[in-house]
Amino acid sequence: xxxxxxxxxxxxTKDETKNPDEPSDERxxxxxxxEVTPPEGEASAAADVPEEAxxxxxxxxxxxxxxxxxxxxxxxxxxxxRLARLxxxxxxxMPGGLWLKCESCAEVIFRKELEEKGRVCPACGFHFxxxxxxxxSMILDAGTWKEFYAELTALDRLDFxxxxxxxxxxxxxxxxxxxxxxxxxxxxxxxxxxxxxxxxDFGFMGGSMGEVVGEKIALACELARETRRALIIFTSSGGxxxxxxxxxxxxxxxxxxxxxxxxxxxxISICVMTHPTTGGVTASFASVTDFxxxxxxxxxxxxxxxxxxTTLKQELPPGFQRSEFLIDxxxxxxxxxRTELPVMLARLIDYAAGPIVVDPLPLExxxxxxxxxxxASEAEIVPVGRSRPPGAPESAxxxxxDADRADEARRREPGGEDA
Numbered sequence: 509x510x511x512x513x514x515x516x517x518x519x520x521t522k523d524e525t526k527n528p529d530e531p532s533d534e535r536x537x538x539x540x541x542x543e544v545t546p547p548e549g550e551a552s553a554a555a556d557v558p559e560e561a562x563x564x565x566x567x568x569x570x571x572x573x574x575x576x577x578x579x580x581x582x583x584x585x586x587x588x589x590r591l592a593r594l595x596x597x598x599x600x601x602m603p604g605g606l607w608l609k610c611e612s613c614a615e616v617i618f619r620k621e622l623e624e625k626g627r628v629c630p631a632c633g634f635h636f637x638x639x640x641x642x643x644x645s646m647i648l649d650a651g652t653w654k655e656f657y658a659e660l661t662a663l664d665r666l667d668f669x670x671x672x673x674x675x676x677x678x679x680x681x682x683x684x685x686x687x688x689x690x691x692x693x694x695x696x697x698x699x700x701x702x703x704x705x706x707x708x709d710f711g712f713m714g715g716s717m718g719e720v721v722g723e724k725i726a727l728a729c730e731l732a733r734e735t736r737r738a739l740i741i742f743t744s745s746g747g748x749x750x751x752x753x754x755x756x757x758x759x760x761x762x763x764x765x766x767x768x769x770x771x772x773x774x775x776i777s778i779c780v781m782t783h784p785t786t787g788g789v790t791a792s793f794a795s796v797t798d799f800x801x802x803x804x805x806x807x808x809x810x811x812x813x814x815x816x817x818t819t820l821k822q823e824l825p826p827g828f829q830r831s832e833f834l835i836d837x838x839x840x841x842x843x844x845x846r847t848e849l850p851v852m853l854a855r856l857i858d859y860a861a862g863p864i865v866v867d868p869l870p871l872e873x874x875x876x877x878x879x880x881x882x883x884a885s886e887a888e889i890v891p892v893g894r895s896r897p898p899g900a901p902e903s904a905x906x907x908x909x910d911a912d913r914a915d916e917a918r919r920r921e922p923g924g925e926d927a
Contacts, residue, residue: 610634612805626846635803635846637744637783640692640709647740647850648696648705655694657727662689662720666753674751677713685712689720690745693728695737699854704732707742708789715745717789718752722759725793729766732775738857739770739777743794747787747810760792767796776860778853780844781808781831795839799856801849802831802840 608617612634622629626646627636638646644653661682668674682688690712695704706728708715725741732739748756770777777797784807785794791810794800802808809816809829817824827833831843844852 608636611636628846633845634805635783637710638846639711640687640707643707643742644692644694644696644705646846647742647853648698648703649700652696653694653705654696655692656731657693657724658688660689660720660723662718662752664751665755666751668751668753670751677751681713685709687712689724690715690717691721691724693724695731695735698740698850698857701854701857702735702737703853703857704728704735704737704739705742706739708745710744710746710784713749715743715789716747716749716756716787717745717759717792718749718756719759721749722756722762725759725763726766729770729777732777733770733773736775738860739775739797740853741777741779741793741797742782743779743785743789744782745785745787745789747789757788760788763793764796767793771798776857778856780849780853781806781840783807786810786812798860799841800839801842801844801852802834803846803849804831804843806831808834808839 606619608619608622609615610617610629610632612629613632615629615631617629617631622636627638627642628634629636662678664673664675664678666674670677672680687709690709692707692709693705695702697703706725708717708721728739728741731737748759750756767777776799778799778801779794779797781790781794781800781802783803783805786807786809790808807829808831811819813824813828816828825833831840834840835843842852
């Protein structure tokens, strides 16, 4: 007989011999509020049971209806269902381009916030490249812009072949940007001052200069000369357009000659270099205007810094080819933040126009002018740009004409030669 059967038989024998009128130990313990202690025989029997036999017996589950048992998924199926609920659902379609990364400080910027600040990084002040039409709306007074020469289009004279032929590439760029060339030219007003404005758009083939860009710069100079308006140029370019070969290089001389004729006519020209301005644009019309301004942090140069470092085989100084570096070398006249450009341009235009005098007052009264001795006045006149010889007396004549006038004055004096 195993220990479990012995324990069950001893419990039955004890219950049969117990007097029902006597209170049991369990009742006494319960009434006292203590713990229920098993009888000695049960405790000893439990102590003799081996560890394997002391485990509780398996309890059979209650009867389950057949339909319910069939519908209940297995354990493995339930586990897969829980994992399926934890899986990520498909992402919603979000519009692209909501965030931008600053090229200078690597700060992630919300696009709408950047546009509200004029495309200037709120963290470090880096000036992003502005599209051409945004530049026009930011610089000119509202409603004053009038575009000229928009119908001019480039030609593929050299039948340039690349991964995509130049003619097809040009057509795709026109369709994408909605303009025929990289340069936007027209007239407008800056704080009430009439100007001719030319803006290079970097979004059109990198703002590169081809035949049409050079022609538009020359036409802008002619328009400014005919209308007597100041010429304002904004540059953002990668240089001459390689697809047009030597024809694009010829525009460097053409634009410089047009600006020279404008200068001879006495009309002011101002160029504002923005990020980036490189190549043939920097080497031609962008650097020969009357005033050369730049935005902070703009990359300005002919060849790129990497090409220069490779050619020279030496490390370039910090900030090389940036506007802050170039103003120390005398290449720029001033660095102007984007938000301050309209005021600065208006100030320079007023400076070039000269003082405006309304109803000027005479220097001397007519009576004082009539009483003045003409002989003494002539003796005091010294021609502009001439100086007396070193050691000569103040009354010494500078030229033969002056000597003749002095002799004539002496003859007319009382007691002179004529007397």
